[in-house]
Amino acid sequence: MTMKILTSDPNKCNGCRMCQTACAILKAGVCNPEKSRIRVIEMDECDRYLPLVCQNCEDAPCIAACPKEAISRSYDQVVRTVIDYNKCVGCKMCLNACSFGTIGFDEDRGRPFKCDLCGGDPLCVHFCEPGALTLKDPTMIQYDQARVSALKRTAGMRR
Amino acid sequence: MTTDRKIALVDLGRCEVETFPVSMDLEQRFLGGSGVATYLFCKQAPKMVDPGSADNICIVSAGYLSGTLSAPLGAAVLTSKTAATGLMARACVDGPFAGQMRRAGFEHVVLKGRAEKETCMLICDGRIEFKVVPGLKDNGLSDQRAILRKEALGYEAQLICIQKNGDDLFFAADACLALSKDVEDMEPDKSGVAQVLAAKNVVALACSGTIALEVKDPEGIIAYEKKLLEGIDEPLTQNRPETDIQDPETIEGPAGSVDLTQIKQTLMQCLGVQCLGLPSGTKNGANGSELNFQAAADRILLNTGLALDEDELKEIAYRCIAMERIYNLREGIAAKQGRTAEDYRENGWTRKAVVKKAKVFDPLRIDDLWSRLK
Numbered sequence: 001m002t003m004k005i006l007t008s009d010p011n012k013c014n015g016c017r018m019c020q021t022a023c024a025i026l027k028a029g030v031c032n033p034e035k036s037r038i039r040v041i042e043m044d045e046c047d048r049y050l051p052l053v054c055q056n057c058e059d060a061p062c063i064a065a066c067p068k069e070a071i072s073r074s075y076d077q078v079v080r081t082v083i084d085y086n087k088c089v090g091c092k093m094c095l096n097a098c099s100f101g102t103i104g105f106d107e108d109r110g111r112p113f114k115c116d117l118c119g120g121d122p123l124c125v126h127f128c129e130p131g132a133l134t135l136k137d138p139t140m141i142q143y144d145q146a147r148v149s150a151l152k153r154t155a156g157m158r159r
Numbered sequence: 160m161t162t163d164r165k166i167a168l169v170d171l172g173r174c175e176v177e178t179f180p181v182s183m184d185l186e187q188r189f190l191g192g193s194g195v196a197t198y199l200f201c202k203q204a205p206k207m208v209d210p211g212s213a214d215n216i217c218i219v220s221a222g223y224l225s226g227t228l229s230a231p232l233g234a235a236v237l238t239s240k241t242a243a244t245g246l247m248a249r250a251c252v253d254g255p256f257a258g259q260m261r262r263a264g265f266e267h268v269v270l271k272g273r274a275e276k277e278t279c280m281l282i283c284d285g286r287i288e289f290k291v292v293p294g295l296k297d298n299g300l301s302d303q304r305a306i307l308r309k310e311a312l313g314y315e316a317q318l319i320c321i322q323k324n325g326d327d328l329f330f331a332a333d334a335c336l337a338l339s340k341d342v343e344d345m346e347p348d349k350s351g352v353a354q355v356l357a358a359k360n361v362v363a364l365a366c367s368g369t370i371a372l373e374v375k376d377p378e379g380i381i382a383y384e385k386k387l388l389e390g391i392d393e394p395l396t397q398n399r400p401e402t403d404i405q406d407p408e409t410i411e412g413p414a415g416s417v418d419l420t421q422i423k424q425t426l427m428q429c430l431g432v433q434c435l436g437l438p439s440g441t442k443n444g445a446n447g448s449e450l451n452f453q454a455a456a457d458r459i460l461l462n463t464g465l466a467l468d469e470d471e472l473k474e475i476a477y478r479c480i481a482m483e484r485i486y487n488l489r490e491g492i493a494a495k496q497g498r499t500a501e502d503y504r505e506n507g508w509t510r511k512a513v514v515k516k517a518k519v520f521d522p523l524r525i526d527d528l529w530s531r532l533k
Contacts, residue, residue: 017255021231026381030371031227032262033315044305126385 003079005138006115006122008051012132015040015049019124019133026123027113028106037115038124038133039102051124051133054102054115056080062114065097077120085111163373164191164266166199167287169280171359172213172272176287181266186465188524191223191266193249193428194479196238199269200247201486201528210242210351211358213273219260219319219364220267222431226258226372228384229458233257233431235319241351246487249428250352252319256366257431259317263368274360279307282366292362307365316367321353375464383461387454410473413522414481414513423450425476430455478523485513485532 020036028035038053060081063071070087071094074080083094090110095103103114115122117135125133136144164181181195189195196218208215217239225233235257241248260268264285274289281288292306308316348354356362374380409416427450452469459465467475488510513519514533520526 015255017231017258018228021226021228022381022384025228025374025377028371029374029377031258031374032369032371034369035371123381123385127388129388 003138004117004120004135005056005141006053006117006125007134007136007141008053009132009134010043010048010050012130013040013049013051014130014132015042016129018127018129019051022123022127026118034104035106035113037102037104037113051128052100052102053124054081054098055100056117057099061097061099062094062103065093067091067093078117080117081114082116083112083114088112164261165264165285166195166267166269167265167282168203168269168271169287170272171270171274171278171289171361174274174289178265186223188475189479190426190429190459190475192220192225192234192431193236193238193425194223194475195267195429196220196236196249197247197479197482197486198525198528199267200238200240201482201531203269203271204240204486207490208240210240210245210355213359214271215240215355215358217270217352217355217359217361218267219270221257221260221265223429224458224462225431226261227374227458227462228380229462230430230432231255231258234428235260236428236431237350237352237356239352239355240490241355243349243351243354246490247483248350248352250348250350251428254317256317256319256364259315259366259368261368261372262370263366264370268364270356270359270361273358277360277362279363279365280361282364282368284368284370307363316365318363318365320363321357321361374462376461380458380461383457410477412474412477412481413519414484417477417480421480422473422476425479426450426452426455426472429475429479430459478525481513481519481523482525482528482532485519485528488513489532 017033017040019038020033020040021031023038024030024032024034024036027037033039038051041050041052043050056079060071060073063073063081066088068087068089068091070084070089071081072084074082088111090105090112092105092112094112094114095105103112105112122133122135125135164186166179166181168177168179169175181191185195185198189198199218200216204216205214217237220236220238222230222233222236224230225235227233232253232255234251234253237250237252239248240246260266260282263282265282265287268280268282268287270280276291279290279292281290307318408419410419410422432450432455452472455472456467456469459467516526516529516533520529520532
């Protein structure tokens, strides 16, 4: 069991939406971004795209909001929150509770859906040609960001 | 027999919309995108129509694979007769518009007539509406986008707008990849299609849709595209299929010869793989100038279930080029029209040689256009 986080870099994302299309086909068998577990948000204000997926929060609001205790933390292949469809009644409380808007609702099946990290090997990462999506160890995220920051601060310096 | 794909016939003057399904026969003969658009244009456009008049038609088409995993950003193709050459012309607009148009319920939108005031056409989940937006053309793309998204279709809407900079008109689309969002950095529309739309008082096209596009073999297409992406870093020379190297430079057919490069370009416009998001020449890649017929056939089969081989694909592209040229011959290629006319004649494209029903129209399976193009 490992703890991994799917991170997205808006500076690398080019808005090609391959991740969204691949996810919809894998999970729902159709090309429809509405059925995708990953959403590419276009931000007109700064001309950037930001792919968003379930952050698998430690203190997840969706778990707290579910009246049927259908959402729980799973520790099998990767640490993630999962929906037990045997308990879910499709009340949509989790959709309202999610701070990131990354839980969708399948109207055909009458139930919510969210990213399950494809069991630890997310398909969207394979389809992200610019490398905006990466699956990272959470302890390493701060080092990666610190390195980017350090490089900016030391730009122009030579040994 | 028909498919789920639809054509909308829009009368801008009367604000009326008629819809027709794309027949299986049409799909097999022309695939989609520029192929079906050329057929529809030959079928619908009045003879010797003035490009700036309300009688001229403009067809907005999504590619056959637009919105699928093979072409999530497949180019939208706009076809019309333009004043720039007096002949049929096309403009390709890359970006997510074409895929969104398919999800909004239409493969092809045929625009007829002229709107009374500057109009924005909104396509949303099988419906087509018209919104009068005064002064929209004078705003920048980001302002246009903000206005249209706020007032019309929400933040998931995709747009194609016509923008003016001095005397030049531009197509500005919701951008992706390296496409510029700044009108100063964009190339003016040289095809003249933007002028046709402006003459029809259509200043923007907006799409928003939630209709799911069926995929014939979901697992197969994921595995295929994943393998293709993994092959990007491999050297091109090792992966270039032998069939492409052995290809002749020209394709011969009942209506004369056509360059293989033109066949490939036409096929890309039919499929909507103009902007695939991958560098050209990738392993098995149908992209850029390096369209691989086998890869295109595989993708069509996995996405739609339509089985075509390399020769059939070439035949479809040849048919589309032949239709366009026959239309242009009817509209009058004169010596003064320069290089295009020279090219035609060099390849045996004269009205006397080409416009023959039994020798050309019947073998090309476009005999239903005989009454329109003779």
